[in-house]
Amino acid sequence: MSKVLELMRKGRKEELWQMCCGFIDLSLEQFMAIQKRLLLEQIALLKNCELGRKVMRGAMPETVEEFRAQVPLTSYIDYCPELLERREDVLPGKVARWVRTSGRSGEYSAKWVPMSEGFWRELLIVGGTLAVLALCRYRGDVAQVKEHLNLLMTMGPPEYGSRAVGDSAREAINFDFLPSNGDDMPFEERIKAGFEEALYRGIDGFAGLPFILVAAGEQFKRQSGKVNLRLVLSHPSALFRLLKGLAKSKIAHRPLSPKDLWRIKGIIGSGTDTAIFKRRIEELWGRYPLEAYAGTEGGVYAIQTWDYDSMTFVPSLSFFEFIPEVEHSKWQLDHSYQPKTVLLDEVKAGGLYEVVITNFHGGALVRFRLGDMVRITALRNDNLGIDIPQLVFERRADDLIDIGFMRLTEKIIWQAIENTGIPYADWVAYKEIIGERSVLHLHLELKDNYIASEKGLAKAVYEQIKRLDDGFIHGDLSSLERIIDFKPIEVTLLPEGAFANYIAQRRAEGADLAHLKPPHINPSEKVLSLLGAKVKLMPEVAVVDEAKTEAVAGR
Numbered sequence: 001m002s003k004v005l006e007l008m009r010k011g012r013k014e015e016l017w018q019m020c021c022g023f024i025d026l027s028l029e030q031f032m033a034i035q036k037r038l039l040l041e042q043i044a045l046l047k048n049c050e051l052g053r054k055v056m057r058g059a060m061p062e063t064v065e066e067f068r069a070q071v072p073l074t075s076y077i078d079y080c081p082e083l084l085e086r087r088e089d090v091l092p093g094k095v096a097r098w099v100r101t102s103g104r105s106g107e108y109s110a111k112w113v114p115m116s117e118g119f120w121r122e123l124l125i126v127g128g129t130l131a132v133l134a135l136c137r138y139r140g141d142v143a144q145v146k147e148h149l150n151l152l153m154t155m156g157p158p159e160y161g162s163r164a165v166g167d168s169a170r171e172a173i174n175f176d177f178l179p180s181n182g183d184d185m186p187f188e189e190r191i192k193a194g195f196e197e198a199l200y201r202g203i204d205g206f207a208g209l210p211f212i213l214v215a216a217g218e219q220f221k222r223q224s225g226k227v228n229l230r231l232v233l234s235h236p237s238a239l240f241r242l243l244k245g246l247a248k249s250k251i252a253h254r255p256l257s258p259k260d261l262w263r264i265k266g267i268i269g270s271g272t273d274t275a276i277f278k279r280r281i282e283e284l285w286g287r288y289p290l291e292a293y294a295g296t297e298g299g300v301y302a303i304q305t306w307d308y309d310s311m312t313f314v315p316s317l318s319f320f321e322f323i324p325e326v327e328h329s330k331w332q333l334d335h336s337y338q339p340k341t342v343l344l345d346e347v348k349a350g351g352l353y354e355v356v357i358t359n360f361h362g363g364a365l366v367r368f369r370l371g372d373m374v375r376i377t378a379l380r381n382d383n384l385g386i387d388i389p390q391l392v393f394e395r396r397a398d399d400l401i402d403i404g405f406m407r408l409t410e411k412i413i414w415q416a417i418e419n420t421g422i423p424y425a426d427w428v429a430y431k432e433i434i435g436e437r438s439v440l441h442l443h444l445e446l447k448d449n450y451i452a453s454e455k456g457l458a459k460a461v462y463e464q465i466k467r468l469d470d471g472f473i474h475g476d477l478s479s480l481e482r483i484i485d486f487k488p489i490e491v492t493l494l495p496e497g498a499f500a501n502y503i504a505q506r507r508a509e510g511a512d513l514a515h516l517k518p519p520h521i522n523p524s525e526k527v528l529s530l531l532g533a534k535v536k537l538m539p540e541v542a543v544v545d546e547a548k549t550e551a552v553a554g555r
Contacts, residue, residue: 004128045092093362096120101296118361127168134266153182154208161296200235207268210277217284259286310390322353416464445494
C-alpha cells in the first residue's frame with residue numbers, strides 16, 4: 001500500500017496534503033537544500049556503480065560544486081549500449097521497471113530508461129501530487145481525493161513513461177481504469193469500450209497527451225449516435241445518464257458531447273501542446289486540463305497548481321540545472337563547447353533555458369540534457385504565495401520537431417522527401433499550430449519545372465514518413481486517421497530560385513561558407529522572409545534573430 005493511500009484511508013487529510021503538495025510551501029532556500037542533499041546521496045551511489053563511473057568519466061566529486069565542475073553534460077548516446085541492452089548489473093540502484101520513449105532514426109529505435117525502486121517509491125508520492133492538484137480547488141483541499149475513481153484509459157502502453165506516471169497515480173490513490181482490460185486493445189477499440197463502460201460506471205477523470213484527449217472526445221461525438229442499446233437497456237443507470245445528457249445537449253442546441261454525460265473531476269495533460277488544446281478539451285469535457293511537465297527520463301518535473309497558470313518545479317525526483325539561451329546558442333555553433341549551467345536559485349524571470357537533470361534515488365541519468373527549452377515566467381507565484389520560480393514549456397531545444405505522435409529529425413524529413421522521387425531544390429521545416437492542430441510545416445522549392453499541388457505533396461511526404469518509421473512514431477496512427485481528419489503535414493511551395501537567391505544574399509552580406517545555406521529545421525522569420533515565404537511563425541517555433549548568430553548568441 002502506498003503512503004498516500006494509507007493516509008487517505010486513515011482520514012489524515014492535513015498530512016495527506018503535506019506529503020503530496022507541501023513542496024509548494026517551501027522557500028527557495030529550502031527547495032535548494034532538498035535538491036543538494038538528494039544529489040549528494042545520488043553521487044555516492046554513482047561512484048559505486050559501473051555506469052556512474054563511466055558517465056562521470058572517472059570523476060569522484062565530494063560536493064555539488066565539484067559535481068557540476070567535473071562531470072560532463074550527457075546525452076542518451078553516453079549510456080549506450082548499457083541502457084539499450086537493459087543491463088541492470090551496471091546501475092546505481094535496483095530497477096522497479098523499465099520505460100521507453102521513441103528513439104532516433106539510424107541510431108536506436110527506442111530509448112530505454114530504468115526507474116529504480118527508490119525512484120518509483122518517490123514517484124508514487126508525486127503521482128498522488130498529480131491526483132490531488134487535479135482534483136483540488138484551493139490549498140489543502142483533498143475532499144475529492146477518494147479510492148476507486150474511474151479514469152478513462154487514454155495513456156499509452158505500460159512500457160511508456162507516460163503510462164508509468166499514470167500507474168504511479170493509480171497506485172497512489174487506488175483508482176480504476178476504464179476499460180479494465182484496455183491494455184490488450186487498439187486505441188480506437190479501447191476508447192469505445194471505455195465509453196460504453198462509463199455509461200453505467202461514470203468517468204471521474206483521465207490523463208494523457210492533449211491530442212489524445214481531444215481525439216477521444218471527438219470519437220465519442222462520432223459514436224454517440226451508435227449507442228449499444230442492449231447495454232443501455234441492461235443498465236438503468238446508463239439509460240438515465242444518456243437521457244439526461246441528450247436533454248442537456250438539446251437545450252444547448254448542439255450535438256451530444258462528453259460533458260453532457262459526465263461531470264469530470266480532474267484532467268491531467270502532459271505534452272508540448274497542452275496550452276494549445278486546453279480550450280478544446282474544456283469544450284468537450286467541461287474542464288481545463290491541469291498541465292504537468294513530465295518525461296520518460298525523469299518522471300515528473302513540474303506541475304500546475306489550482307490556478308491553472310505557470311508550473312512549479314517538483315524537488316524530489318531530479319536535480320535541476322539550466323543552460324541559459326546564450327550558452328545553448330554557443331553550443332549550437334560549436335558542439336565541442338561545454339555550456340555553463342545555472343541552478344534554480346540563479347534563473348532570471350523571462351529567461352529561456354535548456355533543462356538538465358540528474359536522477360535521484362538510484363536513477364541512471366547524470367547531468368542529462370532533456371532537449372527541452374522552458375521559460376521562467378516569474379520567480380514566484382504571488383497570487384498563491386509560492387516562493388519557487390514558475391515555468392512554462394517553450395519548445396524542443398534540439399533538431400527534433402515534436403508534433404504529438406511523431407518526433408521527426410532533419411534526417412527523417414529529408415529521407416521522406418527524397419523517397420517521394422519529386423525533384424526539389426531544397427527545403428526548410430518547422431512545427432506550426434494551425435487552428436487546433438500541431439503540424440510539420442514544410443516549405444519546398446521544386447525544380448525541373450515539376451508541377452504538383454501542395455496537398456498532394458503533403459500526402460506524399462506523410463506516406464513516406466510512415467514507411468520510414470523505426471520507433472519515432474508512437475501511438476496508433478491508423479486508428480487516429482479513422483477517428484479524425486489527421487493531417488500532420490502542411491506544404492508551402494516556394495518560388496523558383498528561392499534558395500539560390502537566399503545564398504546570393506547571404507554571400508553579399510559577407511557570410512562564411514558554413515552559413516550560406518539556411519538551416520533545414522526551425523528557420524527564423526528572417527530566413528523565411530529571404531526565401532520569399534509570407535508566414536508568421538508561432539511562439540512554439542525555435543526562432544532566433546539572425547543578427548544574434550553573428551554575435552554567437554543565436555541559432
